[in-house]
Amino acid sequence: MNTDAMTAALAELAVAASGQADPEQLLKHLVDIATEHLDVDGAGVMVNDGSLLRLVHADRVAVGSAEKLQQLMQEGPCHDALLFEVEVVVDDLEDPLQTAWPQYVQRVLEEGFRSVVAVPLISRGRVWGVLDLYRRLPGTWQPQELQWARLLAHMAVAYLVLAADRTRLLHDQQELAHASTHDVLTGLANRTLLRDRLEHALHAARRHQRVVAVFFIDLDRFKVINDTLGHAAGDTVLATVATRMNAALRQEDTLARLAGDEFVLLCEDLPTGDPGELEHHVRAVTSRLRRALARPVHVAGVDLVVGASIGVALSQDQDSGEQLGADEVLAAADAAMYAVKQHAHEQQHPRAGTDAGTDVGFAAPGTGGRRAQRPGRHLERQLAQALTHQQLQVHYQSITDPAGRVHAVEALLRWQHPQHGLLPAARFIDLAVDTGLIVEIGHWVIDRTCAQVARWQRELDLDAPRTAYVNLSARELGDPALTTTLADALRTHGLQPHQLGLELVEDSFSDPEVLAGLQEQQRRGHPVSVDDFGTGYSSLSRLVDLPVRMAKIDRSFIAGLEDDPRRRALVDAVVTVATSLDAQVIAEGVETAAQAVQVTEAGCHYLQGFHCGRPEPADVLTARWAS
Secondary structure (H helix, E strand, O other), X not given: OOHHHHHHHHHHHHHHHHOOOOHHHHHHHHHHHHHHHOOOOEEEEEEEEOOEEEEEEEOOHHHHHHHHHHHHHOOOHHHHHHHHOOOEEEOOOOOOOOOOOHHHHHHHHXXXXXXXXXXXXXXXXXXXXXXXXXXXXXXXXXXXXXXXXXXXXXXXXXXXXXXXXXXXXHHHHHHHHHHHHEOXXXXXXXXXXXXXXXXXXXXXXXXXXXXXXXXXXXXXXXHHHHHHHOHHHHHHHHHHHHHHHHHOOOOOOEEEEEEOOEEEEEEEEEOOOOHHHHXXXXXXXXXXXXXXXXXXXXXXXXXXXXOEEEEEEEOEOXXXXXXXXXXXXXXXXXXXXXXXXXXXXXOOOOOEOOOOOEEEEEOOXXXXXXXXXXXXXHHHHHHHHHOOOOOEXXXXXXXXXXXXXXXXXXXXXXXXXXXXXXXEHHHOHHHXXXXXXXXXXXXXXXXXXXXXHHHHHHHHHHHOOOEEEXXXXXXXXXXXXHHHHHHHHHHHHOOOHHHEEEEEEHHHHHOHHHHHHHHHHHHOOOOEEEEEEOOOOOOHHHHHHOOEEEEEEOHHHHOOOOOOHHHHHHHHHHHHHHHHOXXXXXXXXXXXXXXXXXXXXXXOOEEEOOOOOOOEEHHXXXXXXXX
């Protein structure tokens, strides 16, 4: 064997590894070098696919025949090298003492080989593959020959691991890039990607005298599905509807999920010459969307037909010919959708269940999308008047121990809107925060909750919940009057600070004012609960400094717990972290008895969710507890 030639061959392997060669290409290089520079008559290489061997390359047909038999039967020297992570050396396959692998030996002898060595490619505690070397004559494999074979194997597996790391890194980068521009639940484009494509489409439309159409799609009464069937069923409906709508569209169209049950469809490159042809294109799209939405979705043992309200806007004003901007065309489509939803409500048209339908509205011609805006200002004025008109309510959801006894309650804000019915906080809380109304509303919730806790104490005595938790935003915690508000409410209703807990989401911990406010309230005796624990601000060192009494495991960890061992592992990990910080754990979103058992076994101290009780008015809960 020529040492210089072998060194040069190894250098070639290094060059291939540093380039873009994938792992299997490197293994083929390995076989080529072995047959050229080692004293052998044939070589093959197998790769480890889990616990099974798969042939990657053989230098000749005869070797390939023997290797394929090993792959088929999963036995032979290669398999033993993988299994036991050692070299397997057979000097003479016709030796009477050689009784292992009879079928493999017979095939190898038929192909004219008498001797074989299997060298495992080992790195990072695992066997990545096996190099098989064949000779036609029997004879002892010399130590120097085996040493060169080992060196070749060591060099190859080092480059193999580098190539695998490079492939995995590229895959991770692609996954990260995809996750940053796509919705996790549906796989559709998210708001960021939609905005980018809309801007690009509008620019191209101006340049080529074409039109862009935007469809704003809002599922009707989707909250009813979440409230009656649970959030897991709601997620199934969203994912199914998204898949069906996307399948009904052109490849060049973009369907995006903005948030919740809101979707936006972008249709590019529509014709402008003939208004009739343009209208035909738009009507065809809405017809396909209707058909996709009309098919029942089977979930939680029932068939649901999910209705939707669709608003359509064009990028070009059909009267003036003016091209609109991204914000304008989105606002116009949103306003058109909202008008459809308002009309359906006024007509008391059923929007969910077996009688649901899908209605479509178009942005008013000549408005250019500028005046056809969703009435957010109107809603803001209505919210400002909601307190004085006694439209706001507080519902309460039980927090129970594993035996079902009520330990505490969470106070949940509701708005009995004169047109839209009972709205959950999620529908208007962001508006309240943005406008500053949240501070006044928060003061009212605190006083109302304290009054109710005092009433429960008088009527239920020891059966009354020990603590009521109110949700606070970062803006409320930064309010200088918060301490006075809390103290006044406790004094007015004869309560102690430990009976009024404060709850906020983990994301708020990045705000220094929030930390200072929390520490102040904790010193005054208010228990602090962190919501969505494990999903938000991820500085555990910051959590160590926080006065957290309760930690709620986010409902996304609980959903699907029965069928997913990874979710169970996450719950175990969150419980471990929280309890190590001397916080008791509440499992949020517990919807089934099986989930209740599993979170209890994981160490959760308390449970909250539909299985334990839905959010309800105080008098309903009082009657139930009293009976």
